[in-house]
Amino acid sequence: MKNIRLCFLALFTIATSGYVAAASNARQETACCAQAADIISELHSIVAPGGIEIEEALRIGGIKQFVSVRGRDSNNPVLLVIHGGPGWVSSPISWWVSQGWDEYFTVIHWDQRGAGKTYTINDPDVVAPTMTRQRMDADVDEIVQWARSRFDKDRIFVLGHSWGSILGLALAERHPEWLHAYIGVGQAIDFYESERRGWRWTLNQAKAANNSKAIEELASLSPYAVKETRPLLEELLLQRKWLNHYGGAAYKRADAGFESAAFRLSPIHSVEDVSLIFEAQKFSMTHLLGAAMEVNFGSLNCLETPMFLFLGRHDYNVSSTLAAEWSRALESPYKEVVWFEHSAHEILAEEPGKVFITLVEKVLPIATDTSGFIKGSSGNANLRCNAPRKMTRIEKR
Structure with a gap:
């Protein structure tokens, strides 16, 4: 980068x-x-009377975890952002990607266990044994419970991006009663199928460009991401090297450096915080990448909360077509796929204006539903999923 x-x-x-x-x-x-x-x-800076501007280390899951909270009006609905990665924090660029959100929502950016400022304020050796998918799910439950209590809300909105979409969708399945709606951005559904699609697309781009080096390196991975064999980290990085090169992660860009460069301008992170962000990301990836590889929501066909998917038309990092296909068979009180035509995987940074407008015009009305937004849709406002709910739906490969 x-x-x-x-x-x-x-x-x-x-x-x-x-x-x-x-x-x-x-x-x-x-x-x-x-x-x-x-x-x-x-x-x-928020100067509105009754506004909220908090930077705080909460006690979650036995350790201190950093949150940044901003809102112009405490009566507004709460929106929790669960960042991607593992370890790719959104709080340092929240001044860019969530500009204006605080006029309509009380927005919580949370640095997850092992990431960002949460990594900085804890001993990594103490945290390392707790870096599991089960503990991350429990952390999500705790921070949602904290948000509901702290801001006196029965329900909140949750937005999960990439890795955060795994945690967010699992939360929506476990506790639909806590949510107005779930928003999945760059939604992950099936790691292996997504990887195979990304690899095939990248190889096709390399062939079209007659890039012999890329063709050779990508072909060396075949068969890639088969069910019987988990890809090695170096294989994953090699696939990502060329996928990023052809704009499969950030549309028309060779990498996401335009995002990470903005970390240094964060108004809530010190120079030391920023200097440790990538160390923290490596720490998170080392401990949680295996958990991300195991996730498969393919069997999840019913959700008792409204759901929006924000998908980049050119996202091959986490297959947007796969998420769209999955959503067609999903039953929910309300569901909508919103396509971002000039984005790949970094939708929040690539098309922040459209994200903002979509949140306000499409998502926000669900908090009150005074216009019969859900009831007037093709969904079932009284939907109850018959299948017993599980903490996660993970299919071992």
Whole structure:
């Protein structure tokens, strides 16, 4: 990513003859980013009477976990954002991706166990044994319960992106009574099928471009992501290398560096916080990637809460077509797929304006449903799923 390449370039320069100038430039860059973050902080400040602006370390699952909460009116519905990854925090770029949301929602950005500022304020050696899918699900339950109690709401909205969509959809299945609606962004359904589709698409792009190196490296993975064999991390990274190159993760971009570069402008993260974000992401990926590989929601065909899917038309990182296909057979009180035509997987950053408008125009009305929004839809407002609910629906491969 761009900021990592710049860091490596700076380190190389320091290691050679120009170390004094390089160090000076690095200090100037840090100072400029700090000044920009101060400006963003002031622009972002909530001054409305009754507004909410909180940065807090909660006690969740036996450790401190960081949340950032913003809202102009405490009467507004609550929206919890469950970030992707594992470990790809959204709070450092919330000033960009969720700009304006706090005028209509009380928005909670939460740095999950092992990620972002939660990683920074805990001992990784203590946290490491607790980095399991079961503990992450329990953390989700705890933070939702905290939000409902803290803001005096029977129900809240939950938005899950990518890895967060695994945690979010599982929550919606476990506790539909806690939610106004669930919003899945870049929704994960079946890891193996998604990986196979992404690999095939990427190989086709390489062939169309006559890229012999890409063709050779991708072909070396065949058969890729078969049920009998879990892909090795290096295989996954090789697939992602070329998938990213052809814009399968960020549309028309070779990587998501445009997002990570914005971490340095965060008004709620220190320089130290930002410097540890990628260390935390590696920590999270190391412990949770296997859990992400095991998830399959293919057998989930009934959900007792309204559901929206925000899908990037060009998302091959987590197959958007697979999520759309799955949703067609799903029973729910209300469901809608919203396509983002100029996005791949990083929808929140790629089309923030359309995300905002969609949340306000399509999602928000469900909080009151005074217009009969759900009852007037093709869904079943009184739907009750007959199948016994489970904590998760995981199909071992």
